Amino acid sequence: MKSENKICQNCKKDFIIELDDFSFYEKIKVPLPTFCPECRRQRRLSYRNDFVFYNRVCDLCKRNIISLYSPSNPQIIYCNKCWWSDNWDSKSYAKDFDFTRPFFEQFKEFREKVPALALTNDNGVGSINSEYVQDVAYSKDCYMVMVAWKMENCMYFSYGSGVKDAVDSMGVFSRNGGGIYEAIQSQECFGSKYIQNSNQLIDCSFCYDCRGCSNCFMCVGLRNKKFFFKNEEKTKKEYEEILSSYKLDCWSGVEKAREEFEEFKLTKPHKFANLVNCLNCLGENLTNSKNSKDVFNVHKAEDVKYSENGDTEKDSYDLSVGGELEKCYEGLTPDNSTFALFTNYVWKSLDMTYSDFCMSCQNCFGCVGLKHARYSIFNKEYEKEEYMKLKERIIEHMKKTGEYGEFFQIKDSPFGYNETMAMISFPLTKEEALGHGYKWQDNVQQTKGKTTLFKIPDSIKEVNDSITDEILECQICKRNYKIIDNELKFYKKWSIPIPRYCFYCRLEKRFKLRGPSKLWHRKCMKKGCNNTFETSYAPELPEIIYCERCYQKEIY
Ligand SMILES: [Zn+2]
Ligand SMILES: [Zn+2]
Numbered sequence: 001m002k003s004e005n006k007i008c009q010n011c012k013k014d015f016i017i018e019l020d021d022f023s024f025y026e027k028i029k030v031p032l033p034t035f036c037p038e039c040r041r042q043r044r045l046s047y048r049n050d051f052v053f054y055n056r057v058c059d060l061c062k063r064n065i066i067s068l069y070s071p072s073n074p075q076i077i078y079c080n081k082c083w084w085s086d087n088w089d090s091k092s093y094a095k096d097f098d099f100t101r102p103f104f105e106q107f108k109e110f111r112e113k114v115p116a117l118a119l120t121n122d123n124g125v126g127s128i129n130s131e132y133v134q135d136v137a138y139s140k141d142c143y144m145v146m147v148a149w150k151m152e153n154c155m156y157f158s159y160g161s162g163v164k165d166a167v168d169s170m171g172v173f174s175r176n177g178g179g180i181y182e183a184i185q186s187q188e189c190f191g192s193k194y195i196q197n198s199n200q201l202i203d204c205s206f207c208y209d210c211r212g213c214s215n216c217f218m219c220v221g222l223r224n225k226k227f228f229f230k231n232e233e234k235t236k237k238e239y240e241e242i243l244s245s246y247k248l249d250c251w252s253g254v255e256k257a258r259e260e261f262e263e264f265k266l267t268k269p270h271k272f273a274n275l276v277n278c279l280n281c282l283g284e285n286l287t288n289s290k291n292s293k294d295v296f297n298v299h300k301a302e303d304v305k306y307s308e309n310g311d312t313e314k315d316s317y318d319l320s321v322g323g324e325l326e327k328c329y330e331g332l333t334p335d336n337s338t339f340a341l342f343t344n345y346v347w348k349s350l351d352m353t354y355s356d357f358c359m360s361c362q363n364c365f366g367c368v369g370l371k372h373a374r375y376s377i378f379n380k381e382y383e384k385e386e387y388m389k390l391k392e393r394i395i396e397h398m399k400k401t402g403e404y405g406e407f408f409q410i411k412d413s414p415f416g417y418n419e420t421m422a423m424i425s426f427p428l429t430k431e432e433a434l435g436h437g438y439k440w441q442d443n444v445q446q447t448k449g450k451t452t453l454f455k456i457p458d459s460i461k462e463v464n465d466s467i468t469d470e471i472l473e474c475q476i477c478k479r480n481y482k483i484i485d486n487e488l489k490f491y492k493k494w495s496i497p498i499p500r501y502c503f504y505c506r507l508e509k510r511f512k513l514r515g516p517s518k519l520w521h522r523k524c525m526k527k528g529c530n531n532t533f534e535t536s537y538a539p540e541l542p543e544i545i546y547c548e549r550c551y552q553k554e555i556y
């Protein structure tokens, strides 16, 4: 057998199925993909709404809640308390499969009727005091945390695990930590802010690719250094004078430092990829991983391909988020699961296919909202033998309709295309989206014009506790936002000025700094070096990109 060239049924471009891919598809018994990796990713992301929230009522207790689903969304929504309670029974929605109709059509109708979680989290079950979080489990005292687990006292955080006391950060997987602010892909740091691709930092600010440093400010590519400013060694006294002259407790001071640091960063070479403790990996932002390819922002990936944003993934392909899983394929967050194929938020489960929101289940096909269920199809339980036979019959049916092996279709997503993560990586105009038959949300909720406080004190030291009663206005998009008590406490403790931008604008800036889940084949920019590599730095970017060998010679 050798690698095979295929034409993507969606974008009509060529893609390659590599030699080792065949054995994976064979092992999990799925046909070869008909979409290229990029189109498969777009299709999955069109099912991920992680950041667009609405006020609406719970369809069971009628309480006012926050949800991913707009009030006009036909999906039945229960608040977390109701969804996880015994006040309803998802098995009561059980129905027979209709062999005269395609699977996806029936599944969509079924999914809209079975109540979904307002926000995908386990608050009150595995998590404590963490109501306003999305795709979060096993966490405590968290607010506006998205796509993370085992978190404590974190706010406005996305993509990570095991982090304590972090605000406005992305891609952190530390088992310790504290006082982390505006950190991107940085591990095991303490009391550090405005840092990226850096590990084991203590009391550092504005650092990029630094390791094992303490008290460093505006540095790039340092190893085990102390009292450095712009990559130059200072005495403790000099360092402290420089640092205090920047007034990082003030918004104006932070903005000045940010601007200067961005300029300084561009004068230093960057490593082609942020791969830390990795063996035989191709991708970006990988830590402690091996034998993985086209993988982005994953901690501990092993034999993983075409995946992004995960923690401890093994032998799996095509995942848009996932943790502690094995042999999963085409899924959104199949956490703690094995053999979850084509699933959305199927947790702690085994042998699950084409299912949504199933928890602690085994052997289910086309199921929604089940807990502790076995051998079920469209939420109806069967004897084991009967289940196996019926499942095979449905798979045969789906092969005839061209559905088996494909993830759910974009047009059937519960969300408007512009509400989902697909919009960030594969932006479309409303006309384009509607032209493809995708949904569009015209009324993305945002509050404007209710501002009560226009002038925020420059220094956090001058900010009164009453600021938590005020409505602030984003300096970029004019959206209103608020500061919560816990957040103010954090800013005061770590001497961080009140942000002038809303959560969405802050998030957008972080996404931009982190870079895309995409690779380009490029050549090392060091004069005389002919090494090539796969990098997530697009060719038109201003950064100087070096191969591993040339970069190692540059760092201190
Ligand atoms: Zn394609
Ligand atoms: Zn409720």
Ligand SMILES: [Zn+2]
Pocket: 474, 475, 476, 477, 478, 479, 501, 502, 503, 504, 505, 506
């Ligand atoms: Zn904004």
Ligand SMILES: [Zn+2]
Pocket: 524, 525, 526, 529, 530, 531, 546, 547, 548, 549, 550, 551
């Ligand atoms: Zn080189």
